Structure formats: C-alpha cells, structure tokens
Amino acid sequence: MNERQSVLIVDDEVSNIEILSAALEDDYEIYFATSGEEAVDIARTNMPDLILLDVLMPGTDGYVVCSTLKADPLVGDVPIIFTTALGDRDAEVRGLTLGAIDYITKPISPVAVRARVRNHLDMKRMRDQLAEMAVTDALTGLGNRRRLERVLDQSAVRLAMNESLLSLIIVDIDFFKRYNDAYGHTAGDRCLSMVASALKRAMQRTADVAVRYGGEEFACVLPECSHAEAMEVARQIHQRVQLLDIPHRASDAAAFVTVSVGVATAACVAGGAPEAWVRAADEQLYLAKSAGRNQVMGREFSVQV
CATH class of the missing domain: 3.30.70.270 (Reverse transcriptase/Diguanylate cyclase domain)
Known part of the structure; x- marks a missing residue:
C-alpha cells in the first residue's frame, strides 16, 4: 500500500489552518506553519508533497515564500496552491508567474479544497512515477x-x-x-x-x-x-x-x-x-x-x- 502523501498548510490565522486541516487530515499527513520563515524550514525538513500557502502574512509574505521554495533544489518541484482572500486577478497572475499551480480564494470551501488537492496530488504521483522510471536501471531495478x-x-x-x-x-x-x-x-x-x-x-x-x-x-x-x-x-x-x-x-x-x-x-x-x-x-x-x-x-x- 502506498504511503500517505503529505500537505503543508501555511497561514498566520490558526482558524484557517484548522479548517484546511479538518478537510484534509483523513486522507493526508498534515504539517502546518504560521509564518513564512517557519514554512521554509518545515518544507525543507519534511519534504511535503503539496503546499497550501497563504498570500497575505506578516513579515515574509506568500510571494516571497513561493520564490524561496521554487529556488531551492530540495523542494523546488513541490506544487504550491495559493490561498487568499484577495480575489484580485493581478494577484492571481503574480502567484502563478512565481510558480504556483493553482489559486484558492477564501472563505474556504472544504469540498473544493479536497477536490483540488486530490487532483494535484494525483498528477504529482503520476509525475513522480514517470520520473522514477527515468532514473531506474531496467536490468537490475536499481537507480541509474x-x-x-x-x-x-x-x-x-x-x-x-x-x-x-x-x-x-x-x-x-x-x-x-x-x-x-x-x-x-x-x-x-x-x-x-x-x-x-x-x-x-x-x-x-x-x-x-x-x-x-x-x-x-x-x-x-x-x-x-x-x-x-x-x-x-x-x-x-x-x-x-x-x-x-x-x-x-x-x-x-x-x-x-x-x-x-x-x-x-x-x-x-x-x-x-x-x-x-x-x-x-x-x-x-x-x-x-x-x-x-x-x-x-x-x-x-x-x-x-
């Protein structure tokens, strides 16, 4: 049986973390961070399969966190979904330009979050499987x-x-x-x-x-x-x-x-x-x-x- 995939939730509002965690914890391993700096440390330590990242946070905002993670060779390929109450098309474009794969606006719909997270993690699993095949020696089954x-x-x-x-x-x-x-x-x-x-x-x-x-x-x-x-x-x-x-x-x-x-x-x-x-x-x-x-x-x- 496959090991459970993991999701890192980043938000300075604990109530938002609780809502997202409740929507996802039955299916995924959940990590959380309440600041941008903490998010980078947790991502590098735990290597999550997907990150839900709030845009507006005090100190290091979501855009900076996204740029930092995408430039990091350890976690640069981890998909990031922005969560925000902005509802601003320019903000959405900026996030996608920085490397985010999706955008979720607040207030959070648990059903929509579960569907989007599942879809993106399914795609990541398939990409990982293809990537694993590309680095596997066909004769011995070891890496190449x-x-x-x-x-x-x-x-x-x-x-x-x-x-x-x-x-x-x-x-x-x-x-x-x-x-x-x-x-x-x-x-x-x-x-x-x-x-x-x-x-x-x-x-x-x-x-x-x-x-x-x-x-x-x-x-x-x-x-x-x-x-x-x-x-x-x-x-x-x-x-x-x-x-x-x-x-x-x-x-x-x-x-x-x-x-x-x-x-x-x-x-x-x-x-x-x-x-x-x-x-x-x-x-x-x-x-x-x-x-x-x-x-x-x-x-x-x-x-x-």
Whole structure:
C-alpha cells in the first residue's frame, strides 16, 4: 500500500489552518506553519508533497515564500496552491508567474479544497512515477547514473544544513569484460542482477540508495553515515558477492566473481560539490584495483568549497 502523501498548510490565522486541516487530515499527513520563515524550514525538513500557502502574512509574505521554495533544489518541484482572500486577478497572475499551480480564494470551501488537492496530488504521483522510471536501471531495478546524481545533489544540500556526514561507495565487478567473453552476455546480465541483489541486502537503512553507476559499476549513497559504518557496509557487499559463488574462470582475482570497492566519507558543507565524493571514492576504487582487486579501500576527506 502506498504511503500517505503529505500537505503543508501555511497561514498566520490558526482558524484557517484548522479548517484546511479538518478537510484534509483523513486522507493526508498534515504539517502546518504560521509564518513564512517557519514554512521554509518545515518544507525543507519534511519534504511535503503539496503546499497550501497563504498570500497575505506578516513579515515574509506568500510571494516571497513561493520564490524561496521554487529556488531551492530540495523542494523546488513541490506544487504550491495559493490561498487568499484577495480575489484580485493581478494577484492571481503574480502567484502563478512565481510558480504556483493553482489559486484558492477564501472563505474556504472544504469540498473544493479536497477536490483540488486530490487532483494535484494525483498528477504529482503520476509525475513522480514517470520520473522514477527515468532514473531506474531496467536490468537490475536499481537507480541509474541520473538517480545517483540527483540523490547526491539533494543529500549534499540537505546535510550541509547541519554539516552532517555523507558516505559514497563505488563497487566494480572484477574482470567483468572477461566474464562476458567467457560466459556470454546473458550470463553477464544474470551476474549483474545477482550482484545488484547483494548490494541491496547489504544496505539496511531506508535512507541508503543503491544505483547501477554504469556497465559493471555500482554505487551506494549513505546519508548521515560515518566512515566506519560505511566501511562495514562495503565489507558486507564484498562478502555477500563472494557468497554468491558465481564461477569466473577468466578472473585473475579468484575462481569466482569478486568486486573491488572504494569508499569515501566527508562532512557536507554549503557550496560543496557533490562530485567530490565521486572523485574520492573513485580514487579509493583505483587503489583497490591496483593492489590486486577483490578488496575494500576507503578514506575520509574534506570537501573544498
């Protein structure tokens, strides 16, 4: 069963929040904020599926909040519906120009709100499903390189708020070209799928993401994961692939399929390039290969801004 979608209600009048919440709480997870500043913080922390945003608020008004959210890589694609008592065509056009997808005027009609929210969330779910297909590797069911780039970008931005740790693991199947030459591409595809399953079983946390990085390479993004923890995951991957006991007569590393693994861990900082983790993990993978393959190497590093 699908997880409930979530709605963030932003309004400086608590009575309006209560009306909107009562109309939606049976079907959706509800968050609320009573100021623009609070709305931005809650949106970044909880990643709602849709935002109902009041236009007229003291301090930071809805237009500024909308512009701020749309410029944020973490929440820029979250649909925003403006709620207002203005009834002003110019105000409506301004809101839509800033990126809002709809406009609801007060006083609130619960029936109309439910219908509009349902319609927009249904469309968002379909867009999300199509987007997920675009970042999924058809053979293994893991994410693809595009998914890796997206997850790294989002994780680096989100974790920089608290300078939290981010770890990246890159896995390469040893002498895979030789495997394909010796056993054929059908067996090669089966090998890739089995290694992908071993990766997924090695990662225990829901926040961790495994992808097929390209060809016979895989990558694992581990947010808020220490280097020691990431190294343990890498060793688990290495061991689980060995336990598959896939024969590989053309390998110089072993009589069965093995992997070389590179691990890199750093604290996220504002302005830090996500590519830094890829470079650092690639360097460790290169060292593992240079040392004879079939092993794990890793290091902690500092992200340069």
